[in-house]
Amino acid sequence: MNWEPWTGCYKISDGCTYCYFYGPHAKRYGQNIIKRTDKFDWPIKKDTKGEYKIKGNKVLATCFATDFFLSEADEWRKEVWAIIRERTDIEFLILTKRIDRFLVSLPSDWDTGYDNVNIGCTVENQMLADYRLPLFLSYPIKHRFIACAPILEAIDLTSYLHGVEHVTVGGETGREARECDYDWVLNIRKQCIKANITFWFKNTGSFFKHNGIVKKINPFKQSNMAKNLGINISEEKKLF
Numbered sequence: 576m577n578w579e580p581w582t583g584c585y586k587i588s589d590g591c592t593y594c595y596f597y598g599p600h601a602k603r604y605g606q607n608i609i610k611r612t613d614k615f616d617w618p619i620k621k622d623t624k625g626e627y628k629i630k631g632n633k634v635l636a637t638c639f640a641t642d643f644f645l646s647e648a649d650e651w652r653k654e655v656w657a658i659i660r661e662r663t664d665i666e667f668l669i670l671t672k673r674i675d676r677f678l679v680s681l682p683s684d685w686d687t688g689y690d691n692v693n694i695g696c697t698v699e700n701q702m703l704a705d706y707r708l709p710l711f712l713s714y715p716i717k718h719r720f721i722a723c724a725p726i727l728e729a730i731d732l733t734s735y736l737h738g739v740e741h742v743t744v745g746g747e748t749g750r751e752a753r754e755c756d757y758d759w760v761l762n763i764r765k766q767c768i769k770a771n772i773t774f775w776f777k778n779t780g781s782f783f784k785h786n787g788i789v790k791k792i793n794p795f796k797q798s799n800m801a802k803n804l805g806i807n808i809s810e811e812k813k814l815f
């Protein structure tokens with residue numbers, strides 16, 4: 576399930592070039608206009624019986640079509656932290672390309688982090704990995720993951736996996752997407768095995784290089800194709 580308390584974003588790094596937000600969604604809502612949505616307080620909305628409309632034990636992907644740490648949302652974020660604090664029975668996954676704004680509006684009781692918040696730092700190339708990940712690791716966060724998506728080149732994460740629980744890798748989607756080389760994906764997987772953390776190949780991207788051949792992959796088949804390669808490492812597999 577996705578929760579988008581606000582909409583709108585703008586590009587800040589190479590991986591943003593063909594962001595899907597700049598597709599039909601942007602045409603409808605305006606791409607650079609940052610606005611609160613009518614789902615702003617969705618996790619704490621109650622029904623006529625006084626029960627939460629969203630039941631507990633769920634994972635909510637938060638701000639996956641915008642960025643949680645946009646400066647335009649600094650005031651709203653205070654309310655969102657309070658919502659997250661109230662729903663300790665929901666796990667909030669927050670993915671960002673603006674990890675360097677993490678400390679800006681943390682709630683006063685954050686301390687070492689909330690148990691139900693899982694922060695994902697996106698890095699699409701080595702330069703951004705070397706800039707964002709040392710910052711990411713220096714912040715007080717209880718649960719961390721890295722998203723190499725869209726992956727744009729081979730990335731060495733080995734110095735940054737300590738204290739990270741999981742890595743996700745995905746290719747870029749779109750007519751002009753840049754290719755995703757399977758060797759880059761396998762290499763990151765190897766780094767995860769060595770660090771004993773979980774790994775997930777989420778999609779091949781539109782142009783997938785496998786065994787030296789680049790193939791164009793339909794957007795609706797990219798996730799299945801990645802899954803069928805059978806390289807994901809789950810919690811269970813990690814034990815073996």
Ligand code: SF4
Binds near residue numbers: 586591639640641642
């Ligand atoms: S930060 Fe994320 S949502 Fe914003 S433009 Fe970049 S890829 Fe798109």
